[in-house]
Amino acid sequence: MARRVGMEVSIAAAETVALLDVDVVAAYPITPQTHIVEHLSELVADGQLDAEFVPVESEHSAMSVCVGAAAAGARTFTSTSSQGYALMVEICYIASSLRLPIVMALANRSMSAPISIWNDHADMMLARDTGWIQTVAENGQEVVDLIMHAYRVAEDHRVLLPVIVNLDGFILTHMIEPIQLPTKEEVQAYVPPYKPLLRLDPDNPVTIGPVGVPEVYTEAKKAQDEAIKNAKPVILEAWDEFEKIFGRKYKPIETYKAEDAEIILVTVGSISETAMRAVDRMRAHGKRVGLARIRLFRPFPVEEFVDAVRGAKLIGVVERALGFNGYTGPLCAELKSVLFDNGLNPYVWNFIAGLGGRDVTVEDFEEMAECLEVKANKNEPMGYEIVNARE
Template sequence: MAKRVGAEGSFAVAEAVRLADTDVVAAYPITPQTHIVERLSEMVADGELKANFIYVESEHSAMSACLGSAAVGARTFTSTAGQGLELMHEVLYLASSMRLPIVMAVADRALSGPLNVWGDHSDAMATRECGWIQYFGENAQEVFDLTLCAFKIAEHHDVLFPVMVHMDGFHVSHVVEPYLLPDKEELGDFLPPIDYPYPLDPNKPITMGAFAPPAVYSECRKAQDVAVNSTHGTIENVWNEFAKRFGRQYKPIETHKTEDAETILVSIGSFNQMAGVAVDKLRSEGKKVGLVRIRLWRPFPLQAFRQAVKSAKNVVVFERSMTYGGTVGPVCAEVKSALYGIKDAPRIMDFIGGLGGRDMSPKQFEALFKRAQEIFDKNLDIQYETIGVRE
């Protein structure tokens, strides 16, 4: 039976790793991810989790050890944040191109400099070209559920890609919330034992990580691109199966009061919780406004996103990272790219905020909704604004 427990997001992730009977954890501590590795260390020390914990000397080695572990067919987990994810950066590409089903929880954090250990999405967005499946959970329950699902998705033979489960640093990782924790019995056969099809094994020698000359590199890249784009069906199937068993439904794009909405707010991660409150308030004032939450970030659910915003006149994006020198933030760039050229495409405005742990209140979302209306009404040539900075 599932029991209702109170825990921060970090501990919920650790419980999912334990329930998955993970074989290897290789991780390096970094704020705000530390509670995950501390909890996992306790579990290993107490024998609750029968895994080898590799206490690596850096995140670069954490992800590298994960490559080795996953390549022999062991169920493999790691976790990091911010600078740690950046230090892993080049290894991330290897995990996806070698098609190794590693699961990683990221307590998203700002990037230096200046040094800042608090939450935003700079790290997540900097890794969006790495070929991983990336999705976001917004509270303890979601990150528990989504970490459990991540193993099933990553290891599925139609997928074989690593998965990043994102949660906003502190806002999710450190906030104590009640969530339902299933036991082994309830988990049943939802997560079958890992069966990686191409393990390094002296009984069947293979070569992994051969170099590709110009004559074939493009073909390798195309094969990987097609493969990651064809994981949508399996991701949704796993989430649907999860919903049937546990009653909580996740979708690549989730909507809130969008049916007749003229203006749709688009957000990702923990912003959604505040944006949702703002939408309810604005609705009570008669505003035709709805919310689209992007849960699955990579591979981007293009059709589902278009479908979700198709009737809107205005789209207002809220996001937690910048693209220095770019036209808009990374989420808005994706949104614009998704909507460009479709019939009656909406007007799009981008707001960047919540940087480096700066709190955002529902009231601010309401105000920004109004600011966006003003920009649209006056036809101002403004691509994005930074939220709440002192002038």
């Protein structure tokens, strides 16, 4: 049986990676990811995890080590944040293009400048187009569960793609939460040993990562695009299997009181728990408000999102990153495109909130819902605003 423990989420993440018996961990410490990597380093040093821990000199090297190790057939793990992710990103494109099932915990943090170690989703958006599967956790339990899910999906021969598990920096990484930590047997039942389909092997030489001349690059990208599209059913199937073993049910889009909602707020990550509290309070005052939370970000679960918001007249997209395109945030732009493609035409307002660790409170969500109604009633042109930016 799983143990119910009170544990810092970073430690629980590292313990889960250890239970998955990874072969190689390569990471460079950066706030707020540090505790995850520190604890893995301890587990290896203490002989509790039989893995190669590579203390690299940069995140660029961390991902390079992971690429090499994964190409040789190892189960690999890394973790980073923000600026570290930015340094790593060159190799991240290669990991997905080479179809290497690396798993990364991305402890979400804002991008400098000004220098900020605090939480928002700028790094998640930086990862947006890299070809990695991305899931987003709301709480500590979900971090543990999504890491197990990540390996199961990544290493499935129908997928073979790297996976990022996003967890909010500090808000999750440094929080002590009650967590059902799985047993080794449960983990092994859920995630079978990794069997590479193709690997670097001196007895059977192959070239991984050759030049792609113009006459082949397009086809290479087409194959990669098909791979991530085809990953979606496997992602869903892996969540179904997860429920059978662990009893917890996960969906690509999580909804809360959204069935009959006229107003739907869309959130990503840990602020969703605050948003649910706000939904309860607004419901108590008779307002038909609901919540749709994005758990699977890449590939984007179009059908599930459309089903979740179909009935809403007003949608408030609350996101924690800017796109600097002059008209909307990066997530909202994408959601509007999904709505347009599916013939839905609700009133959408984009709230950019919680940048660089700024708190987003229950009252903030209530005000956002109110603001959304006012704007829609006045028929204001749709757009975005940066919430609580002091004049």
